[in-house]
Amino acid sequence: MLGPETDGRRPTQGERGPGYPGEPMDKYQVLYQLNPGALGVNLVVEEMETKVKRVIKQVECMDDHQASQALEELMPLLKLQHAHISVYRELFITWNGEISSLYLCLVMEFNKLSFQEVIEDKRKAKEIIDSKWMQNVLGQVLDALEYLHHLDIIHRNLKPSNIILVSSDHCKLQDLSSNVLMTNKAKWNIRAEEDPFHKSWMAPEALNFSFSQKSDIWSLGCIILDMTSCSFMASTEAMYLRKSLRQSSGSLETVLKTMEEKQIPDAETFGNLLPRMLQIDPSDRITIKDVVHITFVSGSFKSSCISLTLYRETVPASITDMLLEGNVASILEVMQNFSGWPEVQFRAMKRLLKMPADQLGLPWCPELVEVVVTTMQLHDRVLDIQLCACSLLLHLLGQAMVHHLEAKALCNQAITSAVLRALWSYPEEESLLVLVYSLLAITTTQESESESESVSEELQNAGLLEHILEHLNSSLESRDVCVSGLGLLWALLLDGIIVNKAPLEKVPDLISQVLATYPADGEMAEASCGVFWLLSLLGCIKEQQFEQVVALLLQSIRLCQNRVLLVNNAYRGLASLVEVSELAAFKVVVQEEGSSGLSLVKETYQLHKDDPEVVENVGMLLVHLASYEEILPELVSSSMKALVQEIKERFTSSLVSDSSAFSKPGLPPGGSPQLGCTASGAWNR
Numbered sequence: 001m002l003g004p005e006t007d008g009r010r011p012t013q014g015e016r017g018p019g020y021p022g023e024p025m026d027k028y029q030v031l032y033q034l035n036p037g038a039l040g041v042n043l044v045v046e047e048m049e050t051k052v053k054r055v056i057k058q059v060e061c062m063d064d065h066q067a068s069q070a071l072e073e074l075m076p077l078l079k080l081q082h083a084h085i086s087v088y089r090e091l092f093i094t095w096n097g098e099i100s101s102l103y104l105c106l107v108m109e110f111n112k113l114s115f116q117e118v119i120e121d122k123r124k125a126k127e128i129i130d131s132k133w134m135q136n137v138l139g140q141v142l143d144a145l146e147y148l149h150h151l152d153i154i155h156r157n158l159k160p161s162n163i164i165l166v167s168s169d170h171c172k173l174q175d176l177s178s179n180v181l182m183t184n185k186a187k188w189n190i191r192a193e194e195d196p197f198h199k200s201w202m203a204p205e206a207l208n209f210s211f212s213q214k215s216d217i218w219s220l221g222c223i224i225l226d227m228t229s230c231s232f233m234a235s236t237e238a239m240y241l242r243k244s245l246r247q248s249s250g251s252l253e254t255v256l257k258t259m260e261e262k263q264i265p266d267a268e269t270f271g272n273l274l275p276r277m278l279q280i281d282p283s284d285r286i287t288i289k290d291v292v293h294i295t296f297v298s299g300s301f302k303s304s305c306i307s308l309t310l311y312r313e314t315v316p317a318s319i320t321d322m323l324l325e326g327n328v329a330s331i332l333e334v335m336q337n338f339s340g341w342p343e344v345q346f347r348a349m350k351r352l353l354k355m356p357a358d359q360l361g362l363p364w365c366p367e368l369v370e371v372v373v374t375t376m377q378l379h380d381r382v383l384d385i386q387l388c389a390c391s392l393l394l395h396l397l398g399q400a401m402v403h404h405l406e407a408k409a410l411c412n413q414a415i416t417s418a419v420l421r422a423l424w425s426y427p428e429e430e431s432l433l434v435l436v437y438s439l440l441a442i443t444t445t446q447e448s449e450s451e452s453e454s455v456s457e458e459l460q461n462a463g464l465l466e467h468i469l470e471h472l473n474s475s476l477e478s479r480d481v482c483v484s485g486l487g488l489l490w491a492l493l494l495d496g497i498i499v500n501k502a503p504l505e506k507v508p509d510l511i512s513q514v515l516a517t518y519p520a521d522g523e524m525a526e527a528s529c530g531v532f533w534l535l536s537l538l539g540c541i542k543e544q545q546f547e548q549v550v551a552l553l554l555q556s557i558r559l560c561q562n563r564v565l566l567v568n569n570a571y572r573g574l575a576s577l578v579e580v581s582e583l584a585a586f587k588v589v590v591q592e593e594g595s596s597g598l599s600l601v602k603e604t605y606q607l608h609k610d611d612p613e614v615v616e617n618v619g620m621l622l623v624h625l626a627s628y629e630e631i632l633p634e635l636v637s638s639s640m641k642a643l644v645q646e647i648k649e650r651f652t653s654s655l656v657s658d659s660s661a662f663s664k665p666g667l668p669p670g671g672s673p674q675l676g677c678t679a680s681g682a683w684n685r
Contacts, residue, residue: 024092024105028056039157039181040103044110053110054089058103059181066180067093067104073178074106077153079462081421084144086164086174104181108174115160115171115223123230131265132302134227137163137171139296139303144173145220146288149213150381151425156182156211158219159201160226183209200239204246204280214282217291221277228270229255232262245278252278269299314343324351328361332371342382345375349388353395362399369396369415376418383429386422390435393419397442416443416455420462430478433471437484440464441491456492460499465492469503472510476517479524486514486527493534504540507531508549515552525556526566533573546577550587554597561607564614571604571617578624585625589634598638605643612651619647 028045031053035042040059047054061067071091080087090107115137122129141163148155155162157177165171199207203218222242229238233255244251252275259267273294276286286294295301315338323334324347331348338344349372352360361368372389379385393415423436444455468485475481489507498504511528518524532549535541541549553570560566574597577584588597601618608614622644625631 024090025094028054039177055108055110057106057108057175059106061093061102061104064102067102070104070178070180073180074176076463077176079424080148080151080153081417081424082144082147084140084170084172085147086166086172088176106175109164109166109172111164111166113165115163115165115227118165119160119226119230120235123233123235126231128231128264129227133169135266135295135301136169136303138224139301140171141173141220141223142288142292142295143303145216146292147381148173148176149216149288154179154211154213155216155219156206158216158223160223163223179211182206182211200242203282205282207246212282213287214285217277217285217288218282220291221274224270225252225255225274225278228259228264228267231264232258246280249275249278249280266299266301269295269301315341317343317347320344320347324348328352328355328359328365328368332367335371335375339374339378342379342385345379346382346385346388349375349385349392353388353392357399360396362396362403365396369393372396373414373418376422380421380425383426383432386426387432387435390419390422390432390439394435394439394442397439401442413455416440416459419443420459420464423467427467430475430481433475434480434484437468437481437488441484441488444488444491445494456495457497457499459492465489465500465503469506469510472514473506476513479518479521482514482518483521483523483527486511486524486531490527490530490534493531493538498538498540501538501540504535504538505542507535508541508545512548512552515555520559522560522563522566525559526563526569529553529556529566529569529573533569533576536573536576541577543581543583546581546584547587550574550577550584550597551592554588554600557600557604561604564608564611567604567608567614568617571614571621575617575620575624578621579627582628582630585628585631588621588625589631589638596634596638598634598640601640602638602643605647609650615647615651619651 027048029048031044031046033041033043034055040057043056043058045054045056046052059070061070071093074088074091078088078091086109088106088108090105092105092107094103094105095101096103118129145155145158153176155173155176156179157175158173162173162175163171164174201219201222203215205212206215206218222245225242226238229241233241241251241255256267256271256274259270264270273291276294277291279285296303320343323338323344324331331351335345335348352368372392376386376389419436419439422432426432440459444459468489471481472485475485511531514524515528532541532553536549553573557567557570574584574588578588590596601621605615605618622635622640626635
């Protein structure tokens with residue numbers, strides 16, 4: 001769960017979603033209150049630090065459970081990326097002790113104008129809304145709503161006041177609601193009596209608390225009807241019209257006839273569209289794609305919204321293939337000239353994937369990368385393009401890494417943003433998951449140290465950690481998802497900047513399941529050992545998990561002693577755990593299944609005795625084992641003296657080089673060892 005854990009108590013002021021420490025309302029100054037919304041109070045506030053104005057919707061919740069449920073349902077909306085959707089800036093829960101009320105607070109973008117003000121201004125002046133402007137903004141609304149419906153997200157609260165104008169010709173949908181909040185019958189009944197306008201935009205079935213994508217279609221139909229009739233219909237009359245349409249469509253026919261008589265622009269198109277959107281039975285209503293087709297494909301509507309170019313007629317494959325017969329430069333020119341045709345972009349990238357590296361301009365072609373990223377952004381709802389583009393980017397980045405190009409030349413924010421957006425557009429598409437996880441792992445690790453920390457923090461705030469863990473749990477049968485997911489988890493943990501450690505507590509158990517599913521998979525074990533080591537450094541492995549993790553690290557070493565990276569990370573992880581836990585130390589030395597960790601240490605040393613890094617990590621483990629007096633007999637009986645002596649002689653810079661371990665055949669007298677003692681102190685006892 002992404003919301004705060006309440007455990008049946010009242011949350012203190014300041015509890016919120018991950019990554020937001022402190023008192024949430026303290027950083028805002030309340031300026032004034034807007035008219036109450038359907039769900040709660042809307043406050044215009046100013047951020048103390050930035051002086052930026054925001055709107056905070058305060059929704060009173062019945063109890064902790066409802067507040068946490070709503071928070072969990074709304075959290076994924078923070079990940080939305082669309083030019084015509086205003087995402088929530090912040091979500092948090094507060095407790096108002098003065099009135100003993102629990103509030104869910106939704107922080108939104110502030111704008112003075114919305115469709116509501118446009119409609120009312122034109123209504124007062126009895127003027128028709130400009131046709132070109134309406135076509136343009138309607139295209140933006142349709143594009144945004146189609147994006148939401150593509151992700152199976154329902155707006156639930158679509159009305160003119162929730163379509164804001166950020167500029168004269170740029171609008172955004174805002175105030176997306178949750179099912180938990182919208183099905184609070186008591187609150188809805190109160191709001192309906194206070195201001196009937198709020199419910200007049202809702203579909204008939206929504207009044208009975210049943211919401212679907214078709215409910216949004218009804219609400220959008222009401223908005224279009226209001227915009228087209230505002231020049232000749234008063235506010236109250238329009239409200240009663242919207243309500244009457246829930247029982248009968250007869251009054252709609254009258255209004256549509258009036259629109260023709262008054263020569264409202266595009267009256268014929270709206271006369272064809274609105275009756276299909278405002279069907280009482282939701283199963284009879286058209287979809288958002290049908291709305292787009294009627295207005296922007298069969299009709300003559302035009303919009304600046306780029307994504308609507310997806311509905312153009314396709315370019316024949318024979319012509320596309322002819323255009324793509326040239327070299328990389330000519331293919332890129334075709335892609336730029338036909339940027340709005342997804343079929344051309346797809347065939348072009350397929351052609352590029354088949355070209356030899358020397359023809360592609362590898363190891364690195366910045367112009368090619370730029371065009372591919374732009375294509376992903378323009379066609380974010382075409383899965384084939386996202387898959388092909390990610391495959392091509394992975395190929396390009398892989399070639400660049402082979403040639404050891406500088407990180408700054410390889411990775412930039414545009415790549416990260418594009419692949420992350422692809423992930424949120426298709427969060428359950430396994431083939432895309434593997435590509436995106438692999439790409440993000442590369443871009444995160446190839447950034448400079450400061451940039452890497454920034455990118456890692458951004459990805460974590462976007463919910464990527466939770467996404468990885470969810471799919472490690474749900475996609476155990478997919479080996480590629482598990483390997484790429486663990487690889488990305490390793491990359492995110494490398495910088496040590498963890499926004500929220502709580503989800504990481506699940507990782508040891510998840511990795512245990514993964515390794516049990518793929519017991520002989522060296523690549524899986526290698527990725528797992530890297531994650532275990534970093535988790536141990538971050539203190540994200542609980543004491544009750546120590547024995548389990550030590551056993552898994554030892555098992556991985558036995559499985560793949562020839563994989564140097566696995567061996568190094570496994571011994572680092574073992575040393576880190578042994579340093580803080582005698583229980584972990586005993587798990588290493590105790591005899592199990594015919595051998596102990598100490599015999600494994602000797603095997604590892606013999607296999608990698610000429611690799612200083614492996615020897616250093618083995619030595620680190622031995623130092624920490626020797627810090628426990630009760631472990632020393634096991635070290636002596638396992639004949640570790642000769643191994644330590646050899647390490648000292650061959651590697652003068654080793655951790656054990658300045659020690660005199662096992663200088664006597666018996667155990668040294670003395671008190672109990674101190675945790676984390678130095679190398680020389682440990683071996684001299």
